Amino acid sequence: MSEPVRRTATVEGGMGLPAEERVVDATEGFEELVRRARALDREAFGELYRRSVTPVYRYCAARANSTVEAEELTQEVFLAALAGIERVRADHEAAWMAWLFQIARNKQADRLRARYRRPTAPLEAAGDVEAAGRGPVEAAELEADRAAVRAALEELTPDQREVVICKYVLGYDNTRTGEVVGKNANAVNQLHHRALASLRRALTAGEVMP
Amino acid sequence: MTAERRDDAVLALLEAVRARVGSGEPLETALEAVPAGSREDVRALLEVTTKVEAVAGDPAPEFVTRLEATLGAAVDEARAHRPSTWRRWRTSIGSSLAMRAALVSAMAVVMVLGTGFVAVEASQDALPGDTLYPVKEARETLERWFARSDAAQLRVQQRQLDRRTDELVQAVDQARDGGVVDSLEGTIGRTVRELVDRALALESEGNPNAVPRAREALLEMTERLRALAPSARTPEQRQALVRVGLFLRTQLARLEAVIDAPEGGTGGSSDRPALRDGQPLRDATPLRDATPLGDALPQRDVLPPDATPASTPTSGTSDRR
Numbered sequence: 001m002s003e004p005v006r007r008t009a010t011v012e013g014g015m016g017l018p019a020e021e022r023v024v025d026a027t028e029g030f031e032e033l034v035r036r037a038r039a040l041d042r043e044a045f046g047e048l049y050r051r052s053v054t055p056v057y058r059y060c061a062a063r064a065n066s067t068v069e070a071e072e073l074t075q076e077v078f079l080a081a082l083a084g085i086e087r088v089r090a091d092h093e094a095a096w097m098a099w100l101f102q103i104a105r106n107k108q109a110d111r112l113r114a115r116y117r118r119p120t121a122p123l124e125a126a127g128d129v130e131a132a133g134r135g136p137v138e139a140a141e142l143e144a145d146r147a148a149v150r151a152a153l154e155e156l157t158p159d160q161r162e163v164v165i166c167k168y169v170l171g172y173d174n175t176r177t178g179e180v181v182g183k184n185a186n187a188v189n190q191l192h193h194r195a196l197a198s199l200r201r202a203l204t205a206g207e208v209m210p
Numbered sequence: 211m212t213a214e215r216r217d218d219a220v221l222a223l224l225e226a227v228r229a230r231v232g233s234g235e236p237l238e239t240a241l242e243a244v245p246a247g248s249r250e251d252v253r254a255l256l257e258v259t260t261k262v263e264a265v266a267g268d269p270a271p272e273f274v275t276r277l278e279a280t281l282g283a284a285v286d287e288a289r290a291h292r293p294s295t296w297r298r299w300r301t302s303i304g305s306s307l308a309m310r311a312a313l314v315s316a317m318a319v320v321m322v323l324g325t326g327f328v329a330v331e332a333s334q335d336a337l338p339g340d341t342l343y344p345v346k347e348a349r350e351t352l353e354r355w356f357a358r359s360d361a362a363q364l365r366v367q368q369r370q371l372d373r374r375t376d377e378l379v380q381a382v383d384q385a386r387d388g389g390v391v392d393s394l395e396g397t398i399g400r401t402v403r404e405l406v407d408r409a410l411a412l413e414s415e416g417n418p419n420a421v422p423r424a425r426e427a428l429l430e431m432t433e434r435l436r437a438l439a440p441s442a443r444t445p446e447q448r449q450a451l452v453r454v455g456l457f458l459r460t461q462l463a464r465l466e467a468v469i470d471a472p473e474g475g476t477g478g479s480s481d482r483p484a485l486r487d488g489q490p491l492r493d494a495t496p497l498r499d500a501t502p503l504g505d506a507l508p509q510r511d512v513l514p515p516d517a518t519p520a521s522t523p524t525s526g527t528s529d530r531r
Contacts, residue, residue, distance in 0.1 A: 040289040042282055049281055053274055061266035070266070071273050078277065082284055142264075149265045168262040193217040196224075199258045 031091040038085050045085070048096065049078060055170050056100050062169045063108055063150060073111070077104045094179040101162075101180055152202035160195035163188055223252050228259065337377055337386060338393035360412050364420055367405040368427045374398045375431050378438070378454075385443050391450045398454055402428065406461045413468055425465045432458050 036044035056077055061070035080103050081088075090096040153161050159181055166177040178188045223244050230240035237256075244252050330349055333342035350370055357366045374397055381390045409424035435455055442448040 040285055040292060042285045042289075045285050046278060046282060049278060053277070054268055057269035057273075058266040062262075067270075071269070071277075074269065074273075075277055075280070078281055079284060082281060082288060145261060146265050149261050153262075153265075164262055168259050169266050189218060189221065190214075193221055196221075196255050196258055199262065200254050203258055203261060204254060 030093050030096070034088065034090050034096065038088070040085070045082065051093070052097060052100055053078075055097060056104060058169050059101055059104050059165060060108070062165045063153065065147075065150070069111075073104065073107055076107045080107070094176060098180050098182075148203060149199075152199050155202060156195050156198055157191075159183070160191050160198065163191040164195045164199065167192065220248055220251050220255070223248055224255050224259070227252055227256060231256075335380070337381055337384075338390050338397070360408060360415075361417065361420070364405070364408050364412065364423065367401060367408065368423065371398070371401050371405060371427055371431060374401055375434050378451075379434065382438055382441050382443070382447055382451075391447055395450045395454055399457055402431075402458065402461050406464055409465065410468065421465050421468050425462065425469070428458055428462050428465070432462070 033044050033047060037048055053074070057070060057074045060073035060077065061067070064070035064073055077100060081100060084103075088096070088099055090099060153164065156164065162181045163177055166172040166180050167174075172180065174185050174188050174192075178185055181188065181191075183191065227237075227240045227244060230243070231237055241249055241253060329342060329345050333345035333349070336342040336346050350366075350373075353366050353370070354363065357363045374394060378391070378394050378398065381394060405424050405427065409420040412420035432455065435451055435458075439448070439451055442451055
């Protein structure tokens, strides 16, 4: 029997361990990885984090008002995942991601409720202008476009919004999108088309003002 | 073409154009492959999807690294303060008031039932004067209470008479003091009298089985006491056995009187059931031919025939009929 393939993670200082100690068996099954993470294995949880941080961040950013808010949401999602890791039963990556997205939806809902109770101006967006490294005008236009898209996304039904985010923010195909939203391929197609039609009306006719 | 099919077709065209643009083909060139009737739809949808794609970027590497370090520390913290499996289980149980109440109730029931069961089982070998003997008596009281019909009462009394005999055998074997045997003598006297009274009552009510059964029980007890007699170690034990034996004779005589009564007499019946192994009751060994218990004992211990068990009144034992 051949030796299992092992790789060394290259991210410096990840999970606070030296690079040479961060060894992950690339042939290890996802279920085994989740089982170790449930046992609070630091390296296993770190590997799950590295595999899922980008989609989770993009998912959060699609509805967040700013980079800061997206980062806060992402952090909340992973801390909540750690707190509930003992309850998760994910034998494949799609199930794990679906669980994380569910946490993200709940966190976003909490924030929206808090925002409605205590409205605040999105001052944090000002930080994005400088961070983007663009000129003030260009950055402001980009942020205005993003805000318009976010506003249009909020007008969609939850299922339509999930489909659009999965397909165009996360780059998932119909099958993977169906796993996240819990719909079959036909239902995903219908939601997809209706969502695009609504977004088209909203964005081109100026129905939604940021 | 239905609207749904047209939607599917537009989506397919949109995906195809996106793929071509993604592979580096200019947008206009990619759109030329789209049928003219759908081209503007696809172009508009392409703009929408491009805007949606731009709504979220990748996370900054510094953020990814910082959060990874934060989570690593959080994992260590969680592991350090992780409760034991038992504690987690206890906490999850204890977090629900209803669950806690149910658990406490269940434990109490288990303890009561468990303690009761153990006590009842342990009391089976108890003798008068033992701590658990009252438990045994209580169980027998319940037994009598649950026996509703007279016939059932008779069966219960037979079983209890067997137990008294067992206790007497046990007391003699263990050379218990005279108090235990005296107490058993009194209890046996009461039980035998009740058994005979009930059998006679049932006989008078037309039950032909009661007297033969009672007689069978008394004969069996007589045999057991006869076998036990040589084991008696003290004069008090021997005298107690003789008194019980004589009392059994008087009670058997009451039953024999019914059996010997002429047909048509009170409770008499010509079609009595067989006793055992097909032996008719009338052919069974009559009391007068049975060996008296006293014959198994040394002559010095044999009491006069009019002796009665201790604490058992003799009046009314033979005048029922």
